[in-house]
Amino acid sequence: MNNTAGRKFFSRPFFLLWTLLVGLQSAPVTFAAEPAAKPVTTAADAQASIATVDDLFDEAERRMQKAVETLKQDVASLRVDQASAALVDRITVDYYGTPTPLNQVATISVPEARLLVIQPWDRKLLSDIEKAIRNSALGINPNNDGQVIRLAIPPFTEERRRELVKTLHKKLDEHKVVVRNVRRNVQDNLQDRVKKKEVSEDELKRSTERLQKLTDRYIEEMNKIGQAKEKEIL
Numbered sequence: 001m002n003n004t005a006g007r008k009f010f011s012r013p014f015f016l017l018w019t020l021l022v023g024l025q026s027a028p029v030t031f032a033a034e035p036a037a038k039p040v041t042t043a044a045d046a047q048a049s050i051a052t053v054d055d056l057f058d059e060a061e062r063r064m065q066k067a068v069e070t071l072k073q074d075v076a077s078l079r080v081d082q083a084s085a086a087l088v089d090r091i092t093v094d095y096y097g098t099p100t101p102l103n104q105v106a107t108i109s110v111p112e113a114r115l116l117v118i119q120p121w122d123r124k125l126l127s128d129i130e131k132a133i134r135n136s137a138l139g140i141n142p143n144n145d146g147q148v149i150r151l152a153i154p155p156f157t158e159e160r161r162r163e164l165v166k167t168l169h170k171k172l173d174e175h176k177v178v179v180r181n182v183r184r185n186v187q188d189n190l191q192d193r194v195k196k197k198e199v200s201e202d203e204l205k206r207s208t209e210r211l212q213k214l215t216d217r218y219i220e221e222m223n224k225i226g227q228a229k230e231k232e233i234l
Contacts (some may be wrong), residue, residue, distance in 0.1 A: 053199065053207055056186060058215065064218040071222055075229045077138075078164055078171075081156045083116040085109075088151075093125060093132050102129065116151040123147075137167075147202040156233075164233050172226040176219055183215045194226045 076086035085108040092099040102108070106120040106129065120126055126144055133142045133151070139160075141149040190207050193199040199207070 037192060052179075053190070053193075053203070056189060057210065059221060060182050061210070064179050064214065067175050067178040067182075068221055068225070069219055070178075071171065071225055074171045074175075075168065075225055078233070080227065081114070081153060083110045083114050083151070083153050085116070087116065087138065088118070088133070088136075091136050091138070095125065095128075102132070105129075114153040116153065118142075118149040118151070119147070120149075123184060132140050137224070138199050161233055163174045165230055168226060168229055168233065172222060176222055179218050179222070183211055186211055 073090060075083075077088075077090040085103065088102050089106060091102045093102055094100075095105055102118070105122065105125055106118050109117045109119070111117055118129060119127055123146075124165055126146065126149065129149055130142045130144045133140070133149070138151075140151050143152070186209065190199060190204055190211075192199065194201065194204050
């Protein structure tokens, strides 16, 4: 390299540019860390994070009450020989890609003792509603006249009554399991608190008795719901 070229290369503008390029090549490359995934919270995890034993029982009772309310909804959908809007409360319709309860997209009326009329707010939903009813456990063929859907409730046969009672007992058992699972989670939580010296053995005994009474109360409430529905079916 001659002196003229060297002076041009090491003139201030070219020298600064050369320094910048070298610095970029040698600079370490760093990447932003991905955010940590949020842990999945189960019912038992939620109970484990509750501060006091009383709070633990409040949460347990809330979950048991929810199980009872869900049972009431399921039982109401079991068909008897009279028309009722509750018969279709549990039916959902695909509304623009979202499963939506039927009573949120249509007006449901009972003009006669054994007739249910469903009038969708959007007439385009008629075929979807008809399909949802046919695919449900209702056991009734819908009549679609292009304006509304009519459900004529036929009289019960003895065989159909026995089938409904079986379904009722199955639903009852399923919801009782939910209540008993809540009890088990609370009992496990209490045992863990004893191991950590957060709860005494005496308090554990009192809490266990209290928990059993709470469980028995909600199981009994479920039994009464089942008995009333069975009487209605038979």
